[in-house]
Amino acid sequence: MKVLSGTTNMLLAERLSQCLNAPLLVRTIKRFPDSEAYVRIEDEVEGERVVVVQSTYPDERIVELFLMVDALKELNAGEIDLIIPYFGYARQDRVFLKGEALSARAIARRVEVDVSRVYTINLHKAYITEYFERAEAIHLSVMPELGRYLAEKGAEVIFSPDKGALPYAKEAAEAASLPYDHLNKRRIDAETVVIEPAETSVAGMKVGIVDDIIATGGTIRTARRQLLSQGAKEVFVAAVHGLFTSGALEKFRSEGVDVAVTDTIQTPVSRISVAERLCKAILEG
Numbered sequence: 292m293k294v295l296s297g298t299t300n301m302l303l304a305e306r307l308s309q310c311l312n313a314p315l316l317v318r319t320i321k322r323f324p325d326s327e328a329y330v331r332i333e334d335e336v337e338g339e340r341v342v343v344v345q346s347t348y349p350d351e352r353i354v355e356l357f358l359m360v361d362a363l364k365e366l367n368a369g370e371i372d373l374i375i376p377y378f379g380y381a382r383q384d385r386v387f388l389k390g391e392a393l394s395a396r397a398i399a400r401r402v403e404v405d406v407s408r409v410y411t412i413n414l415h416k417a418y419i420t421e422y423f424e425r426a427e428a429i430h431l432s433v434m435p436e437l438g439r440y441l442a443e444k445g446a447e448v449i450f451s452p453d454k455g456a457l458p459y460a461k462e463a464a465e466a467a468s469l470p471y472d473h474l475n476k477r478r479i480d481a482e483t484v485v486i487e488p489a490e491t492s493v494a495g496m497k498v499g500i501v502d503d504i505i506a507t508g509g510t511i512r513t514a515r516r517q518l519l520s521q522g523a524k525e526v527f528v529a530a531v532h533g534l535f536t537s538g539a540l541e542k543f544r545s546e547g548v549d550v551a552v553t554d555t556i557q558t559p560v561s562r563i564s565v566a567e568r569l570c571k572a573i574l575e576g
């Protein structure tokens with residue numbers, strides 16, 4: 292087995308190479324002056340199972356992914372496993388308005404070409420795995436890792452920011468033997484959400500919040516403020532995918548938000564690794 296790292300998750304690819312005991316392939320990925328991508332694999336892979344690591348975010352990385360798989364086919368690689376640490380376009384997981392593209396399905400059906408298995412992590416909706424038609428789709432949740440991280444920080448109860456995300460809080464809390472609950476979120480616009488009071492009393496408690504994605508950070512900042520206004524002693528945040536758009540990380544820093552995300556997107560606060568969970572799944576598969 293060998294590991295082919297794209298450019299989106301090089302640190303995670305190194306961690307996977309270590310826990311799979313599989314070497315990283317020597318490769319060149321660069322851009323032409325007109326920004327088109329170029330990929331070359333410099334090692335032999337004939338007949339080898341290769342684990343490709345690349346997220347479908349941002350857009351131009353999707354083309355790199357196609358080229359990596361194409362180069363592997365050119366070199367007659369054996370089975371190709373694709374790890375998509377952060378599956379971009381997952382939030383358009385249905386047609387909400389007539390005429391819209393079903394983006395999650397469009398990406399799934401294209402990235403699975405020439406691939407045997409696709410591993411994804413905490414997709415916005417687990418049913419997105421049904422959009423893969425040819426490859427075996429394996430969906431992993433690292434909420435237990437988030438729960439254990441929050442417990443180590445001292446959290447005594449775990450919340451999700453809304454009712455829909457309650458299964459995340461449950462999964463995280465159960466792994467850490469903690470109680471859990473949810474807040475009630477109402478979205479006003481892309482950057483504004485209102486969080487209604489939680490039922491569970493948080494007065495004097497250290498509270499953890501889990502979510503799948505942090506984008507603008509509006510959800511988390513509002514949830515944290517709500518919990519603090521209800522008397523929470525401290526609030527720790529852990530999420531899977533840290534997109535941190537619209538200066539979210541700077542806003543967190545200025546408000547003193549204690550936040551950690553995983554390495555599905557490498558960020559300055561990627562304090563939790565998904566590598567072990569992935570290695571286990573790959574070696575079992």
Ligand code: R5P
Binds near residue numbers: 456503504505506507
């Ligand atoms: C929503 O359904 C997701 O689980 C996240 O809560 C949301 O994507 C976070 O977005 P933002 O950080 O922009 O509030």
